[in-house]
Amino acid sequence: MKSIKSKLLISVGFIVLIFSTILFYRTYTLITSNVKNLTNQQLSLALNFDLAIREYVAANIRPLMFNLLPEGKFKPETMSTSFVARHIFNKVQTKFPDYIIKFSADNPRNPVNQAGSEELNMIKYFNENPQKKVWTGEINIGDKSYFAKFSAMRMEKSCLRCHGNPADAPAELLEIYGSKASFNLPLGETIGLDTIAIPKEKVTALFFNDAIKNFTLLGGGLFLLCISLVFILKFVITDRLSRITEHFVHTEEKDGVVEIKPIDIGGRDEITTLTNNFNKLANRLNDYYTLLEEKVEERTKELSKANEQLKKEIEERKQAETMLKRSENTLKSIFKSAPIGIGLVTHRILGWTNNQFQQMVGYSQDELKGKNARILYESDDEYERVGFEMISQIQKSGTGTVESQFKRNDGHLVDILLRSAPINPVDFSEGRIFTVMDITQTKLMQDQLIRSERLAAIGQLAASIAHEINSPLQAVTVMLGTLKKNYRDNEALSNQLELLKGAFSSIRDTVKNLLDLNRPGKEVKQSANVNKIIEEIINLFQSHFKKNKIKINLDLSSNIPDINASPLQLNQCVLNLINNAVEAIIGTCTSKSGSIAEMPSGGRIAIETNFNKGKIIVKITDTGPGIPKEDLQYIFDPFFTRKKKMGMGVGLSISHRIIYDHGGFITGENLPQGGVLMTITLPAN
Template identity: 25%
Template sequence: MAKQHPKTIKHRFVVGLSVIMAVLGMFFAVVISMNLRNQLVTDTEHKASLVLSQAEAVQTYIRHVLRPSMYELLPPDGFLLEAMSTSFVTRRVMSDLNAQGDQFRYRRVAVRARNPDYEADAFERALMDRFAKDPELTRVEEITERDGEEVFVAARPVRLEASCLHCHGDPASAPKALIARYGDKRGFWRHDGELVGVDAVTMPVAGALGQIKGATFSFVALFALGLGVFYLTVQLFFDRLVVVNLRRVTDVMRRYFPKEAGEEPNAPPGEGEIEEIYAGIEAFASRLKEARGKIEDHAQDLERTVTARTRELAHEADERRSDVALFVELLSILNMSQTRAELLTGALARIAERFGARAVAYECEFSGGGSVSWPPGDSPPPPPAEWRKLVAEDRLRLTGDAAFIPVRTTDVSRGLLRLYFLPDGPGPDSDATELYRAIGQQLGIALENLDAINSLLGQNALLASIFDGISDPLALVDSSFGIILANEPARELARALRRELGGAVAPPPVAIPGAPLRLPPEVFGPAPGDDAASPAAMARIDPTISTIDLPDGRSFAVTRYPLASPNGQDGRMVVYARENTAERRMREQMRQTEKLVAVGKLAAGLAHEINNPLGVIACYAELLRQNETDPQALDDLAVIERHAIMAKKVLRDLLDFARPRQASTGPCDIAALLKSLSRLFEVQAQARKVRLETTIDDNLPVARADASALEQVLSNLLLNALDAVSPETGEVRIAARPGPDDDSVSILVSDNGPGIPPQDLTRIFDPFFTTKEAGRGSGLGLAVVFGLLRDMGGRVEVENADGAVFTVILPACGPACQEEAS
């Protein structure tokens, strides 16, 4: 077998190993590039999702909370674009959050948009076409190219709901403020569920992709450098391995063949390398000898060299301690500063002290510019003409008497820091370039943190203003249902309850900081059925809605929104209360009206069918009486006539109830009417040994009512009151007084009887319902009262207060009413 020469073996080994390492390097470069790109896509998706979620949260809040509240506050045709338009508010909020547009770009666009500035362009129309073709598609997230730039796009469709058609449907029914601002041509004639536009967030990724490419190329370069070092190392290792073996062979030859070892025959191919190795070893030995001589020569200077180096290291350590102290002081200045000027003034003075500069200046790169210098009052030289380019390229420039340091964070350029030294001084330290860069980056981070703190304080103040501006009671409670925060309407509710209930409201476990009152637990405590002592009640995901009835007769619709904490132990809850007393009363009146209508139709039919037979019975009883002389028969006929007359009275009540006369709405003098009724019923009261008391306010306005109908109403109420009280001790009171703002008149009929059982309070106005004994009442009196007052535009209320209290409320007769009557 032919012997392979060492040079051939070395060449093949090194070439094969180099190819393997190059393939591995390319593989790892591709893997790193793909991983960085995937990480970029993931981070960008998260940021875009947060932006879209924030936009959706703002729209949901406006649609379900702010817009209904504004409709309640504004007149029927009122519309406030800045508070009720989801598109307008979302664009303003998202623009404020990203005023520079360098982090992301949020656009809410539409086809035939009301505002032409937000008309969808070709790129956004393409997104709408994708959503239109696939109705199941709810989100698009991808990296694409827009206007020649690589961007990440996250978009979701905008489809109209039924509530949106008030402003986007027929222009004739749209708010006048909207028509006045945008006209009636664009943004109308939409329909429910129509795809009208998209919410799109675009984030530039070209820079990040460039950084990924740069990182990949850097890895390839470093790997190539490492491969070169590895190549040289393998060469040395191979040479050493071969040379050692050849030396052993040479020693054997010299021991056993001294003559042949001294000859110099023609060396075969490959042995020239061995000779070179041998010569190299000789040269190495010679160099080793020379080095040994030098070491001996330098041994005497070793102590002096060590001492000098020790001094250098001590000086360097002092500089490092000064650098650390500088960074610590910069952090301290940031903590004590409230404005950029305070931060820069303190930082520039400390930087000048550290580097021995005669003057320091900072040039802001943001729009508006601005410069801060130290010492105060001195004007440093102007910055170089290309200073913005220095900052953009993150280039540090050192001259003979100045240092220009870019101030920036990881991806944001903020300005230029300039240090000026004395012309005859040492000038900037060329070995401290990394320190200069670190100072610039630290100053940039401090400015960024200060801006973030100021922005956070501004957002906090804005949220506090919104919270206090909500007109309904609103509070934040902890897991023990103690009040953490409450707005002014909630506090006003607490004060009102204490005034009305005489302090009967028990305080919750936690008081409002800085407030003398505690909020009522009847409203802001746990919902009915909740375990207030268990934090599990706060862990529910869905909000709970309940109706709370207070002892003073008012009721509240209370909505509780649980806020789950990250650890799931100390949850909080937002409680929103809206008074619905008037709504509930209106629903009760509507139900009562429906009952009266149904029973009225039945009563009309019954009265018509029964009245004729009763007339025949009465007529024949009268005929029999004329021809009858037997006393027993005459008594029987009297019974028949008496009950027939009673039945006809019930039928007459039915007819009055079923076919009430049309009540006029002219002016009615309540004072005169009450005085007349008082004289009329005073005789009955004296006969029953009951005290009748009448109180009429001197400033009582004229009511808008039918005097005869109102007389019938009050007569029914007075008869019921006389029947309810006991002889000797009974009292019946009539009082009339003006309502709030003199827009109504209230008439109270009260007694000191047993009152009305609580379970019957909601039924006393029902037809045929009576609490009297059989034969004493038909159960139609209060139903007729309710119907007559309804026809006159009034209402009647009842409550128990040391007896039954009926309150008749009638509208006051204004000047227009009195002019019509005249």
């Protein structure tokens, strides 16, 4: 464990280190900035001095000389800005031999002013960037590095007399320099540079001299600061704290209850206040020790008595926990083995649920827990209706019962009876226990019973109507046959009589269909195989399927047993379902003239058989448009049809009656991906 002295020294050292780093870095940046600024000022001063000389010669001396001298005379010593500036700076350069102060051009009149490769690059730079007048930076000239400043000299109108057309130049200028160098220069082009350059090594030497002086001064100051801080920490804080620590350690090492001695620390600061308060606290503790011994003896007697009471309470609690555990196990067994769904819901958020509920809705516990009960309903309206009805009943009677439908995870709907009661009738936020009973089969049986009663009533009515129609119909049919025989030579009349006979035959078939609603059970039952019946129908209508481009997929189980049934009736039932599937796939469309034509597109019909738990299950699916949702509950009702110009709407009613008379049931539903699934369930026995 590190002492406070070490921690303080480390902390102070760390702070001093950070402060020193910041200070040294700031000093370095200031020195760098100062040297850079100083160098830039020197370059600017020299360049401005050069430009001022040129400007003075061009603006004052040269015009005066042109006025004083005869026409055609030219004296470069007073009239050439480059000549005057170069001779002045040659004298200055004797004091600064390492500095570069010059004028340079690509095609100068004086070879001394010929630009080097670096200066030619700068002339090119200024020509490519006409908005630039000055460039400052680091550059290599020859084999040395310089801090340099270049100023572009561009061709202006005032320069045309000496640098434009040679014919316009003074005659003496042509005698001195000739007519080729620095003539015919275009306006705006960079014709030369004024260059000021300081060797980098001079700037670096200046930087290091300043840095050594400043860093030496800073290092000495920081060293004195560290020595002062160490002295203050040692004699004012750490030594006094060490005495207090030694006193605490010495007192702690003694065994048993001992008297705490006071600490003697001089001074009038916070540490002295701390020791004085400690001494007062020690005196109070010494007094408490004496009082505590008396209290301990008294409390020991009370604890012994309380301990006996606690043993008794522990024994009673163990018995209660055993009974609670038994009750919990009983409830778990009921929860798991209950034939209905059970669960907890809080503010319509699902909590725990039993396996029966999870199987009922097709979700796992993890998929249900924490989810809103909305996932179990087909629509928002149904979700809101059930919630409102349930809360209303609970507020009135303490429990609620609502009949609804749950949407399984696979999309199928399940008819359910939902009951619910709150855990705490006063506070609904603690949740409600609910039970769910699957009443799909119950409702199916009720619908079948109602439909059977309706079919029986319709069948009786149909039998009465058939009796009244068949007698005169038979007489009319015989009369038509006689008339056709007597007038067989009259072809037109015979054709008309044949049409009448066909119409009356259609009436007879319609009456027969009505009678079949009430007497399908009259057919003789014998051993029959569902797979064989299906295969015979498919083979019989193979050309019809091919014509309408319909593919048939058969998946017939080899485990299907023979059953005691009417092959003719089962054949009629399956044929009705397949015919409906074909009509749904090819569809119908009404033309502008009102005629009905089959759609040219094809589709697929899948027929599957299975044997499961003593039941034969036949599933027929198609890829048609499906049945409107509002029509699903009426498809097995007699005379219900959406085929406006064909069919009576008794096919599915007859099929339903046939399956019912064989002890089974038939259902229809839309598939999520489109199409209809018709399911026949027949008992094997």
